[in-house]
Amino acid sequence: MVVLRKDLRLELRTWETLPAMVLFALVTFVIFHFGLNRTTISGQLAAGVLTVTVLFAAMLGINRLFVAEREQGGFDAFLLAPVDRTTMLVAKSAGLFLFLCVLEVVAVPAFALFLLGPPLGPALPGLLVVLVLANLGLSVIGTLVSAIAVHTRARDLIGPLLGLPLLVPALIATARAAGPLLAASHRASGPPGKWLLILALYDVVFGLLAYAVFDFLLED
């Protein structure tokens, strides 16, 4: 909680990450609007556009996740404290998860306004479940990738180059789970269980992996 509270305070003080993520998502919707030359989209296409936009916006947050720690000595200060190193993983993942939730609070209604054909209301409860599971995966993988990238000179490149391939399974599962919810007919009573299960499994596997290797990422 100490690290998370500090990170949130830093963001509220500087507004360096969250506004960029939100603005990026909004601009991307406008680009899709014109790029697809469609006034409305639905179904799998809509799910794909929403998922890809959230994923790319998340990369902005992922790239900045450890910048203050690296540039202002936060890593050393943390490592000097008698604190379990995985605390940092949990705090950074929780911070990114919160950022993604805030992003989606703005981005999903904007998506409905700019692009989505069918009404958002009936799809919202199911979409919420899908996005929460997707956010969990994005947060854990994002923290892991960011912790690797921040130690490299080309961290702005390494983040996406390493993160995007790792996030492809989550992208597929999220888009497939959200597709039926955003269909014009909206016959689905909820997201497909198979894809939700895959998404949940992905979260658990990468959560455990991150827990196992994070200590080593903070080593010199």
Place this chain on the structure above:
Amino acid sequence: MSVGNAPPAIELSGLARYFGERTALREVSLQLPEGATLAVLGRNGAGKTTLLRILASLLRPHAGEIRLFGEPLPARAFAVRGRLGLLGHEPLLYRDLSGRENLQYHARLHRVELARVDELLAAVRMERRGSEPVRLLSRGMVQRLAVARAVLHRPQLLLLDEPRANLDPAAAELVEPLIGRASGATRVLTSHDPQAALAEADTVLALKDGRPVFVGAPEQFGAERVRELYA
């Protein structure tokens, strides 16, 4: 200086560290009893900061053994971290947080009572400017905050890399009770001013290109050796 049968505060044996092909430290061996002060002297790039970072458990040695208060590093680093205070080249403070917020963050990490923050802000005369973001403060003020940060958790071993850098004489006097001999802590310090460091030291370690060229009492380390070391 050591208490009863307490192990030495620092025991180094054949310590070495490399950065790629470059040797940053090698064959460093010494013992320092609790409460004593070790002055590490040498030109820029001699390995002083590397030694301090190894002692702080922020860098792993590539060879040799290191024990702090009898605990081997890096295996038992977790056990000694709370007993170390590092004042390095970087203040380890977030620029967009105030001095008070930074110290409160460190206090929480070290599970220190928050009243200690106000106590230290007063000690380094930063009560009034303590609520301003660190990025707005002068380098001297930031250094005073860094001193407060380093001693916040009452460390038994102080690792001081140029501790008086950016401090005017009045500020240097101000932090003396916190990081000077009066602090009661075992100290390892580096300084650009060898005479000042020698005056404070019980033991001297002189490094040249990462290798120790002298380990012993300061009175044995004469003016001629100082000149040779910095030539």
